Amino acid sequence: MRRARAGALLAALAAAPLLLSPWGLSQLSFVAIxxxxxxxxxxxxxxxxxxxxxxxAFIGIGAYAEALLQARGWPLExxxxxxxxxxxxxxxxxxWPARRLAxxxxxxxTLSFGFIVQEIMARWESLTGGNAGLVxxxxxxxxxxxxxxxxxYWLALALALAALWVxxxxxxxxxxxxxxxxxxxxxxxxxxxxxxxxxxxxxFALAxxxxxxxGALYAHKxxxxxxxxxxxxxxxxxxxxLVIGGLGSRAGIVLGAVFLIALPQLIAxxxxxxxxxxxxAGLELFAFGFALVLSLRHAPAGLAGVLRRRL
Amino acid sequence: xxxxxxxxxxxxxxGCVYALVALGFVLIxxxxxxxxxAQGELMMLGGxxxxxxxxxxxxxxxxxxxxxLAVALCGLLAERAVLRPLxxxxxxxxxxxxxxxxxxxxxxxxxxxxxxxxxxxxxxxFAGRAVELAGTPVAADHLVxxxxxxxxxxxxxxxxxxxxxxxxxxATAQNPLGARLVGIPLARMHGLAWALAAGVAAVAxxxxxxxxxxxxxxxxxxxxxxxxxxxxxxxxxxxAVAGGLLLGLVESFAGxxxxxxxxxxxxxxxxxxxxxxxxxxxxGGRAQENx
Numbered sequence: 001m002r003r004a005r006a007g008a009l010l011a012a013l014a015a016a017p018l019l020l021s022p023w024g025l026s027q028l029s030f031v032a033i034x035x036x037x038x039x040x041x042x043x044x045x046x047x048x049x050x051x052x053x054x055x056x057a058f059i060g061i062g063a064y065a066e067a068l069l070q071a072r073g074w075p076l077e078x079x080x081x082x083x084x085x086x087x088x089x090x091x092x093x094x095x096w097p098a099r100r101l102a103x104x105x106x107x108x109x110t111l112s113f114g115f116i117v118q119e120i121m122a123r124w125e126s127l128t129g130g131n132a133g134l135v136x137x138x139x140x141x142x143x144x145x146x147x148x149x150x151x152x153y154w155l156a157l158a159l160a161l162a163a164l165w166v167x168x169x170x171x172x173x174x175x176x177x178x179x180x181x182x183x184x185x186x187x188x189x190x191x192x193x194x195x196x197x198x199x200x201x202x203x204f205a206l207a208x209x210x211x212x213x214x215g216a217l218y219a220h221k222x223x224x225x226x227x228x229x230x231x232x233x234x235x236x237x238x239x240x241x242l243v244i245g246g247l248g249s250r251a252g253i254v255l256g257a258v259f260l261i262a263l264p265q266l267i268a269x270x271x272x273x274x275x276x277x278x279x280x281a282g283l284e285l286f287a288f289g290f291a292l293v294l295s296l297r298h299a300p301a302g303l304a305g306v307l308r309r310r311l
Numbered sequence: 312x313x314x315x316x317x318x319x320x321x322x323x324x325x326g327c328v329y330a331l332v333a334l335g336f337v338l339i340x341x342x343x344x345x346x347x348x349a350q351g352e353l354m355m356l357g358g359x360x361x362x363x364x365x366x367x368x369x370x371x372x373x374x375x376x377x378x379x380l381a382v383a384l385c386g387l388l389a390e391r392a393v394l395r396p397l398x399x400x401x402x403x404x405x406x407x408x409x410x411x412x413x414x415x416x417x418x419x420x421x422x423x424x425x426x427x428x429x430x431x432x433x434x435x436x437f438a439g440r441a442v443e444l445a446g447t448p449v450a451a452d453h454l455v456x457x458x459x460x461x462x463x464x465x466x467x468x469x470x471x472x473x474x475x476x477x478x479x480x481x482a483t484a485q486n487p488l489g490a491r492l493v494g495i496p497l498a499r500m501h502g503l504a505w506a507l508a509a510g511v512a513a514v515a516x517x518x519x520x521x522x523x524x525x526x527x528x529x530x531x532x533x534x535x536x537x538x539x540x541x542x543x544x545x546x547x548x549x550x551a552v553a554g555g556l557l558l559g560l561v562e563s564f565a566g567x568x569x570x571x572x573x574x575x576x577x578x579x580x581x582x583x584x585x586x587x588x589x590x591x592x593x594x595g596g597r598a599q600e601n602x
Contacts, residue, residue, distance in 0.1 A: 051403055097586045103402055104346045108541050109586050111534065112579030119576045232534065236410055243407050282421025282428075282527075289414025293393055296408050300400075 013157055017150040025153055026221075027261050032156035033217045034241065034257040039163040039250075040210030041238050046247040047171060048203045049183025051107040054094055054114030055238050058208040060121060060230030062087040062215025064128055067136045067225050076141040080216050087212025088205045090117070095204035099197035102186060114232055121227035133226025136219045147220070156217050163210055164250055170206075179203055240288060244295045246302025255303040263287060313447040318563045320444070324453035325522070326559020327460035331515035332536035333543065333551040334467075335508030340545060341484035342504030345394065345405050349413035350512055351533015357382045357513025358525035359420055362433050371436050375459070375517045379510040386509025390502045398501075413530065421527045428527070433520035452521045459518060463511065464552060471548070480504060538582035544591055554593070557581075 017025055037059055044050050065086040069079035097109040122131050139147040139155070147155060170176045178199055181189035186196055219225050237260060245256020267284050274283075299306050332354055339347045347353075360378035369377060393412055397405050421427040437451035470477040482490040483500040491497055516529070523529055536555065543554025558578050566574040585593060 045403060049401075049403065051406065097583060100590055101586060104340075104406070105541065105545070105586060105590060107346070107406065108537060109583060112538055112582050115534070115579045116576050116583075119572055123572045236414075239407060240411070243404070247403065282418045284418070285414050286418025286422060289411040289416075289418060292411030293408055293415065296404050296411070297393070297396055300404060 010161075014154070017153055022149060025149060027265075029149070029153045029156050029217075029221055030261050031254075031257045032153070032160040033214050033221060034238070034260060035160040035254050036156070036163045036217070037211045037214035037238060038242055038245075038253040038257055039160070039167045040207035040214075042242055042247075042250070042253050043167055043170070043179070043210075044203050044207040045239060046242055046249070046252075047176070047183065048179040048200070050098065050200060050203065051104075051110070051239075052094070052204070052207065053107050053111040053232065053235050053239075054117065055207070055211050056230040056232065056234035057094075057114040057117035058087045058090055058211035059215035059218060059234070060117065060225070060227070061090045061208075062212025063219035063225045063230070064121065064134070064215075065212065066216030067134050067219045068127070070137060070140060071134075076139050076147070077143065080213065083216040084209040084212040087215065088209035091204040091206075091208025091211075092201055094208070095201040098200050098204065111232065114235055118227050118230060118232075121230070128227070131227060133224055136223050136225060138223070139220040152217065152220055156221075159213060159217070163213075164253065168250060175199070175202070237288070240292050242302075244291060244302055246304030249302065249304040251307070252302045252304035255307070259291075259303065263291070313445075314567075316445060316447045317449060318567055319560065320449050320453050320457075322560035322563030323556060324456040324559070325562060326556035327456050328515045328519045328522075328532070328555075329536045329539045329558050330552040330555025331460060331463070331511050331518070332533055333540035333555045334548060335512045335515075336537055336540040337543075337545060337548055337551040338504050338508040338511070340540075341548075342480060343390075343394070343501045344402075345409065346402075346537075347505075347508065348406060348409040348533075348537075349389070349416060350508065351530035351536065352413040352416040353382055353386060353509045353530075354512040354516040354519070354533060355420065355525075355527065355530040356385060356416055357509075357516030358433065358520050358529055359423075359426070359516075360513060361517035361520065362426075362431050362525050365433055375514060378517050379513045382513035382516075383506040383510035386505040386507075387502050389509075390505035394505070395498060395501065398498075417527055417530060430524045430526040431520075433517065433525050435521055438521060456518045456521075459514065463514060467507075467511075467548070476503065535578040538578040541582050542585050542593055544593060546591075550593070557593075 013028075016028055020028065037055065040058075041052060041055050044052050062083045065083035066079055069082060070076075074082070094110055094113045097113075098106050101109055121128050124130075128134065139152060141147060144151060171180075178189065178194040181192065181194055182196055182199055190196055222229075241256035241260040242252060243256075244259050245254070246252030264284055267287055271283065295302060301308070332350055335350050335353070336347060339345055339350075357378045360381045361374045364374035364377045365371065389412055393408060394405070397408055435452055435455050437455055440451040441448040442451055442454060443449075471481055472478075479490070479495045480500055480503055482493070483495055483497060487497060490500070516525070519529065519532065523532075535558065539554040539558040540551045541554070542557060543550030543552070558581065561577050561581065562574050565577050
């Protein structure tokens with residue numbers, strides 16, 4: 001029964017480009033892209049308990065690497081792994097202070113790391129084009145040629161499923177259990193032979209690599225990259241997405257991503273019913289914050305937890 | 312020489328604002344163990360509260376005090392309604408709750424019709440005037456910022472040293488269990504810490520107004536004050552003030568002597584260096600916390 005339902009869902013997702021409008025497909029592509037980045041951040045924040053406030057920086061580094069490599073003629077088969085690797089290196093760098101830090105000091109170190117990366121993106125004009133940003137071409141692949149909207153969606157979907165699968169395998173392994181031990185009690189974990197510094201670095205590298213992949217797809221999806229896209233609000237939105245979806249649950253990643261993409265649309269609908277004087281940006285920000293506070297208070301296990309109770 | 316003096320005064324004035332916001336971070340963290348990511352937004356709220364009171368005709372000093380009181384009340388309410396139910400939760404949900412609170416405050420202010428999306432001036436009575444100091448003209452606004460911060464710092468010092476309530480708050484920060492045993496109501500101390508931190512942030516918001524104007528995004532300053540608090544060692548109030556002043560001075564001189572962009576990331580480069588080199592902060596003696 002479960003297998004049949006999963007199969008039907010998969011078939012529906014694969015067939016989505018044939019059923020949905022271009023706009024709907026675009027939204028679904030964003031859900032897949034956010035789910036890829038979310039899978040990495042879930043590993044870090046949801047399972048290993050390490051708060052990263054610089055995930056937008058990793059996404060941005062992946063996006064810029066992809067944009068620059070493709071502009072120099074690299075095919076997707078080469079540029080995507082390199083974008084992931086460059087982001088992973090940034091993850092190792094961000095984890096450097098994290099080796100000695102825990103809790104809130106770590107969060108602040110990552111916050112500062114993100115600000116510095118964003119400033120570098122804006123200032124290294126010869127490479128990144130500075131605040132004016134870079135125009136990105138559609139993804140070119142050796143095997144599949146130039147990817148259109150549909151091709152990009154299928155690629156994002158496949159990579160999102162792969163990321164969720166890898167996360168599941170990892171969590172079932174001894175390394176995954178060691179990461180959870182790190183979250184529960186660092187000292188006890190260290191006594192049991194877990195090497196906290198190495199493991200944290202590994203988790204950061206993996207999470208950043210996934211963020212880099214998501215960033216590469218994001219660059220092709222928007223066809224444009226600029227430093228202000230990868231600000232700290234994006235990092236917070238990713239974390240919010242996981243908290244609202246349900247920290248420590250793989251289903252929560254997808255549910256959270258759907259929520260994050262759907263909320264602005266819901267608000268657009270809502271605004272038609274409200275007085276027109278309300279500025280859109282404020283309402284959206286307020287609704288995000290309200291949803292976050294509400295879900296932490298009344299559904300600490302997130303949407304995934306709510307669904308599990310209902311089913 | 313006069314260049315250095317005027318850069319130093321501007322730096323100390325900016326540092327005072329950082330110091331006040333950093334102080335709020337430390338107050339809440341010491342008393343409740345929570346890092347309040349809405350601190351910058353409380354400051355922004357203070358700026359708008361001061362603006363509203365000035366708009367209905369209150370003189371500047373009264374508007375400053377009124378804004379501090381109003382935002383302190385907001386802090387009290389936020390603690391009671393949003394944070395207290397999450398007492399004893401792990402740090403990620405609590406941090407996320409304060410982030411959500413910050414989004415709500417910023418979004419809420421942005422939605423104020425006719426106000427939220429505009430940039431407003433809130434001049435002090437001394438706007439545009441300059442004072443001669445050792446042969447160098449110094450903006451009177453800067454001296455007002457420094458003076459108000461010094462007075463507030465002195466008042467807080469006396470409160471923590473001599474008032475029963477202040478001592479109770481310090482006891483709560485040092486040892487919550489011990490404080491409870493001697494009959495200090497912890498929940499009320501949490502509320503007090505939030506009210507104090509919010510009030511101090513509001514003062515910072517009104518003081519910052521002559522420099523950056525009042526707008527919905529001014530809360531971003533909080534993200535520089537947080538590193539300042541960490542630079543000073545997250546556990547000490549004097550450390551937070553010192554961290555804020557240091558950051559203000561570094562930014563002021565970096566803005567003049569260093570290439571573009573260094574000033575904007577100075578806070579973040581400094582805090583990473585401090586965290587790598589001395590995780591307990593420049594002035595913090597306390598060992599780092601676990602997880």
